[in-house]
Amino acid sequence: DVVMTQSPLSLPVTLGQAASISCRSSQSLVYSDGNTYLNWFHQRPGQSPRRLIYEVSIRDSGVPDRFSGSGSGTDFTLKISRVEAEDVGVYYCMQGTHWPWTFGQGTKVEIK
């Protein structure tokens, strides 16, 4: 199974400052069709997860442009350019290239 490793696991941030989360996979996430099925989800306390980004860098509808995804192969990053209060919660990366699908351990973002 593909292991997804996120860092850091806890990320205290100041409002208005940038934040960055790393996600590494144990094998390449490039599928045979040439696409890379790496996704990012955000889960606020007490809520269901919500997908933010798919295929490494494509933002879902309604996701603010302060969120951006990048990376390739086995190394990926989610960046928040200016953290707002509503961005707190846990962020998960997840690979949809290989079966079984797997999630990272999650990164908890909180305001300092």
Place this chain on the structure above:
Amino acid sequence: QVTLKESGPVLVKPTETLTLTCTVSGFSLDNDRMGVSWIRQPPGKALEWLAHIFSSYEKAYTTSLKSRLTISKDTSKSQVVLTMTNMDPVDTGTYYCARTPETTWEPLDWWGQGIMVTVSS
């Protein structure tokens, strides 16, 4: 409007079999080429993907629980069912269903609200 809603028992005893149902609306399980997954989350812990059923009825399971899981669907009822045998207290957690459009392959774009299941005698 797309919705998914999980239902089932909130309390099961150890060794019992858990049966959860995901009822969907706003899309079709057969005509729209949509797949549905189950994902769970123990209290305070990370998400764990469990199983997926394709529009073609093909199935996929997580490796560690494969022997205990069965996913199926009834398209006439717009329902996807997950059964998990031999439940244990470590299986306590919130269980979610989520859909995946197969034409664009954008995994888990819509999620249900989840159902909290406790395993206890």
